[in-house]
Amino acid sequence: MPRLHQIAGLFNFGEDWPGHQQKRKSNAKHLIFLLFFATPLWADRITADDFPAINPDQAKLGQLLFYDKILSGNRNISCGTCHHHDHHGTDGLSLGIGEGGAGVGPDRAPGTGADAIRKRIPRNAPALWNLAHKDVRVMFHDGRLSISDIYQNGFNSPAEEWLPQGLDNLLVAQALFPLTAQFEMAGNSKENDVAGAIHDRIDAAWPIIAKRVRVIPEYGDMFVAAFDHIDSPDQVAIVEVGNALGAFIGSEWQSYDSPYDDWLTGTPLPDAAERGRQLFFGRAGCASCHSGPLFTDQDFYALGLPAFGPGRTRRFDPYARDVGRMGESDALEDAYRFRTPSLRNVALTAPYGHNGAYPTLESMIRHHADPVGSRAAWRPEMAALPDVPWLSEIDFVIQSDTREMARQSTALDITPIALTDAEVDDLVAFLNALTGKTAEARPLGRPDSVPSGLPVD
Known part of the structure; x- marks a missing residue:
């Protein structure tokens, strides 16, 4: 019809x-x-088949990484700070308060002294719902990340040819960029080794972050258990960190039961x-x-x-x-x-x-x-x-x-x-009526603690 x-x-x-x-x-x-x-009407339906198969061990690992401030330059902000479960994957702000701030959502403070923020995040924190859907082909408000083989790594991105091979999908590639953004997670120049490396070249920072993670025994063991090709923690690179984050975001924020x-x-x-x-x-x-x-x-x-x-x-x-x-x-x-x-x-x-x-x-x-x-x-x-x-x-x-x-x-x-x-x-x-009936009951949610021992927002 x-x-x-x-x-x-x-x-x-x-x-x-x-x-x-x-x-x-x-x-x-x-x-x-x-x-x-x-x-036909059913073509507008979303089903589980529209998403990639998710390894639950990788998703659990990604949940911890998503809320672990170890991924930020100054170890003071996580992905979850601006994409929090309490705010349905966003932060409730027009323009977020990133690295240097304290708290979550509308109550987030801009920091004090040397930690005081120097700039608001320039754009609204985008929602995470259904980003792993097979039809998603472009990300960020300006579309600066898209599926392409222009750089022979599967993506047209700000990292150009320096984006590593082996990322599972577009969502995984997206998850890596806030880690290198000065006012989001990396921090200011000369404050930490991650921010310093970024000023040399964007891909110089990712090995530093990956090493921070893999030397934590609990994380090392989880990577070995979650990835078939990882036999020991020293093999963990930013690709595995990103794929774990993508597995969590891609499974956690699916919603099609409205x-x-x-x-x-x-x-x-x-x-x-x-x-x-x-x-x-x-x-x-x-x-x-x-x-x-x-x-x-x-x-x-x-x-x-x-x-x-x-x-x-x-x-x-x-x-x-x-x-x-x-x-x-x-x-x-x-x-x-x-x-x-x-x-x-x-x-x-x-x-x-x-x-x-x-x-x-x-x-x-x-x-x-x-x-x-x-x-x-x-x-x-x-x-x-x-x-x-x-x-x-x-x-x-x-x-x-x-x-x-x-x-x-x-x-x-x-x-x-x-x-x-x-x-x-x-x-x-x-x-x-587009709100999922289970939108507020996410599969994993926010963890109470993370392997680094850093506080969870």
């Missing part, structure tokens, strides 16, 4: 839905195909969620970008979000701005475009946007409906930013640059669509 709601969402007959005229032209070429051979998944097999949604579903796939046009079983086309769009924070600056950027995809592609047409996020469990992972500009689903939907008006009405207090007095002058300085603000406001891939308050509420109800 044809997917009529998807066809309506793609073509939006009678509506000039948000931008993407080029996409609609491409879709039109396949209209006849869709009408006669449209995908009310929407039940709807795909014939169970009706609540009335408000059903109205929202019809809007989502129909007149509101949300499914034009948030498509497929993961609710993302993995493409890049400029949404005109309010700008703030230090920005993910390039070497030659004169001020705190974030040009998004252009930073990876160097193509001017990619300026201020960011990757479409998955909407699975989105109700659990506020705030929203590449910089966490909006605190609620309602406010993010209203921005999509009226990006210019919402941007003008946005206020700094809407951002979840723990107080850092020595960074306060930087937090919103970009908004005083009228020329940069003009450039960002004109780079917009969405156009307004009229939504009533009731329709916004219905869309929120549908997005809540």
Whole structure:
């Protein structure tokens, strides 16, 4: 039976839905195909077969490493600090507080004295849900990590040809990069051997981290037990560390048991969620970008979000701005475009946007409906930013640059669509119907302790 709601969402007959005229032209070429051979409903279902087989010993090892601060340069932050179970794999902040801070989530403090942070994390901590899904082909807000053999190691990444061979998948490759990021986990130059090595070359740091781990007897024994090709701890390299992290993240954050998944097999949604579903796939046009079983086309769009924070600056950027995809592609047409996020469990992972500009689903939907008006009405207090007095002058300085603000406001891939308050509420109800029934009951969770003996956040 044809997917009529998807066809309506793609073509939006009678509506000039948000931008993407080029996409609609491409879709039109396949209209006849869709009408006669449209995908059945079950194609949008996610099953266990959509994920790689996970070795449980590797996943358990990865759980400990995920929460162990031994992986950070100064041994003071873990992956779990910014992707914590208490916050459903994120940190609840617009822009995180990385290396040097203390605590978790909205209560995380920026540190004091020599440990005081020098910069906020430039972008919102992305959610981890379903990142091991076989269809995921690009990661990070700007897509700087993707599947490719351009460097003959399986990936196009910031490490280029220095990314090691043997990484199991894209998720594993992603897990290695926060370890080498100065303000996330590595620390500042001259503070530790990891940060110092990174200044020589990115791959110089990974052997140091791997050695820190493998010389801990409990970790050494676990690696030997979990990996068939490891006969003794001294054989453990960053590849095994990464593969263990990937096994944990890939299995821990799978979620496909939402009310929407039940709807795909014939169970009706609540009335408000059903109205929202019809809007989502129909007149509101949300499914034009948030498509497929993961609710993302993995493409890049400029949404005109309010700008703030230090920005993910390039070497030659004169001020705190974030040009998004252009930073990876160097193509001017990619300026201020960011990757479409998955909407699975989105109700659990506020705030929203590449910089966490909006605190609620309602406010993010209203921005999509009226990006210019919402941007003008946005206020700094809407951002979840723990107080850092020595960074306060930087937090919103970009908004005083009228020329940069003009450039960002004109780079917009969405156009307004009229939504009533009731329709916004219905869309929120549908997005809540994407929350897995077991989303808060993860298989392994947060460990009470880790083999290094360092404290667990």
